[in-house]
Every structure is written in structure tokens, then in C-alpha cells.
Amino acid sequence: MSDAVSVVNGASFDGAVQVKDAGLVGMVTLRGDFTSDSLAKAVKSAVGLALPEARQVKQGAKGGVAWMSPDELLLFCEYDTADALVAKLNKALAGEHFLAVNVSDARASFTLKGAGVREVIAKGSPADLSPEAFRQGEIRRSRLGQVAVAFWLSGPDTMELVCFRSVGSFVYDWLCVAAEKGTLPEYFNAG
Amino acid sequence: MLILTCPNCGIAADETELSAGGEAHLTRFGAGSSDADFENYLFMRKNARGVHFERWRHSYGCGKWFHAARCTTTLEVFGTYPAQTTEPPAELIEKIKQKCPDFEGFSK
Numbered sequence: 001m002s003d004a005v006s007v008v009n010g011a012s013f014d015g016a017v018q019v020k021d022a023g024l025v026g027m028v029t030l031r032g033d034f035t036s037d038s039l040a041k042a043v044k045s046a047v048g049l050a051l052p053e054a055r056q057v058k059q060g061a062k063g064g065v066a067w068m069s070p071d072e073l074l075l076f077c078e079y080d081t082a083d084a085l086v087a088k089l090n091k092a093l094a095g096e097h098f099l100a101v102n103v104s105d106a107r108a109s110f111t112l113k114g115a116g117v118r119e120v121i122a123k124g125s126p127a128d129l130s131p132e133a134f135r136q137g138e139i140r141r142s143r144l145g146q147v148a149v150a151f152w153l154s155g156p157d158t159m160e161l162v163c164f165r166s167v168g169s170f171v172y173d174w175l176c177v178a179a180e181k182g183t184l185p186e187y188f189n190a191g
Numbered sequence: 192m193l194i195l196t197c198p199n200c201g202i203a204a205d206e207t208e209l210s211a212g213g214e215a216h217l218t219r220f221g222a223g224s225s226d227a228d229f230e231n232y233l234f235m236r237k238n239a240r241g242v243h244f245e246r247w248r249h250s251y252g253c254g255k256w257f258h259a260a261r262c263t264t265t266l267e268v269f270g271t272y273p274a275q276t277t278e279p280p281a282e283l284i285e286k287i288k289q290k291c292p293d294f295e296g297f298s299k
Contacts, residue, residue, distance in 0.1 A: 055200060067255035070199050126205035139198075142208060143251040 004079070007108035007168030015026045015179035017114025021162065021172065024111045026063075026082035030073040030089060032098035042092035046085055049073050057139040057152045066139045066152070074150075074162075079104055108168030110161045110175060116184040117159040121151060129190055145174050193266060195247060198273050200257040212246030215258045216278055218299060239263060242294045244279055247271075260287060270271055 004024055009174040012020035032039045040051050044111040046156045047063035051073070057066040058163065064076035064101075077085050089100040112120060124191070127132060127142040139152040151161040193206040214236050220228040235241070243263045248256045256274040260283055261267060269290065270283045279297050287294050 019234045
């Protein structure tokens, strides 16, 4: 099999903030009934984390889990282990109404680092990115330019962003232009 | 610019994050119904001037449908409520009546 590469093959850009291709990330979409105990147990055994509250994202030693909608979770793991994770979920949830799919190759991930990450995203998204409204631990599904993205803060100055791979290079280019030096309004960091 | 709060994920979503789904609470008439009912279901819309109930989808967010009540002349949003209902919640109707004395209540 050919070697898997991420969408812009590890490219990075240093501007007002650093934009970096986050490489290959294992991602599994899990849809199901959040009130079911076996779903919570399956997620716990898969990534070692409890089900997140609405719009929350959690990262642990074994992986991560993000709340995508009232019946959808996105699980994060090592790229190579995503298929095994799906098999594990299929086994644990057999007989229930659920869906688990390895979407690793259908997604692109980027990491933005720097004090101005909120402002870079705010240039293209209608989401309220002010520090009071958007806090660490919250995942926001929104749009950037004209494409759907999801982003969350993994640290005070680190933004993780996930989008469809088909628009991955567009999003990377978009982020690089938005992160050009001297173009940030410094609105959120003022005062 | 409309800002509607999605009842499914709680986000105050900007209009550009949403897709409009047309008038809410239509009664479906399919195969076996009379021509008049089918025509009414397919083509006839209230096109209200004033209070209007609509379907919206949080397409860039959680992807779920919901209902919204708003005024088509002032763009005032009275509220949003889940899609799994055939008519607006009573307390929302009450709230709209207080704000708009001319509003006669929801009718299909």
C-alpha cells in the first residue's frame, strides 16, 4: 500500500501565528444514543474518557473525544490504530443502533500556535471567539471562509482545526493568508 | 443579519452558518391524497407579513434541524424550538401575542 500522507504533507508557515499541518490523525465518527450506558462504556474503553458534555472536547493519554452534535462524537487516536478502534466499537456496541466509521483519511488537521490564534480564525468565522465566550475545552463547529471546519483550543495559545480533506489545501492557504504578519487587528488581546 | 440559537447544540448561530428550510409545520399530502390537497401542500405558502414560523438547519454546526419564530418585517426573533413538534409551543405563542397584539395565534 502507498504511504499515507497528510493533506499538505507537513507544511508549516510562520506568520503572526504559526500554521502547521498537524499530520495524520486517527479520527473515528461515532453516532449513537448518548443516553445508552454501553455507548459510554465503549467510549471509555476506546479512548479512556467519559462522554463529553455538549460542545466539549477532551484529550487524554489514549486519545480524545469531541461532541459534534446531540448524537455524534468524534474520537481521536493514533492514525494507525483507527481501524482497530472501529473494530473494538463494533464489537462493544453490537446489537445497538449506532455507527462507527474511520474518517481519518477524509479529514485534514491543522495546529495554529501564537497569541493571535483567535483573531486568525475570527477573520473567517462567524463564531464568537472572544476569550469570555470561547474557552479552552470547547469545540466549535462553524465555517471558515465558505467551508465547514471545527476548532478548539488545546492550550491558551494553541488552536486545533479540523476540516474535510477535500478542502484541506484551501484551508491551509486561507490560514496562511489570514496569519500574515501585521494583519491581525489585535482586538481580543487589546488592553 | 439573523442570529438564531440552535436548540440542539445551544450555539447562537449566525445566519451564514444556517440553511433556511422554508415554512414550518406543513402537513404532508402524498400519494392517494386529493389533487387540491397535494397542490396546497406542494405550492401554497403563507408568505406571512409579520409573525412567521420557519424551519432552519444548523448546517455548518451540529447539522440538525430546528424551528424558529420570527417577524418577517422587523426580523425580530421570538424564539427557537426543537423540530420534533407539529406546532409551536404554547409559551412561545403567548410570548409572541404579548409582543405583537395583532398576532392571532398559530394556524396551519
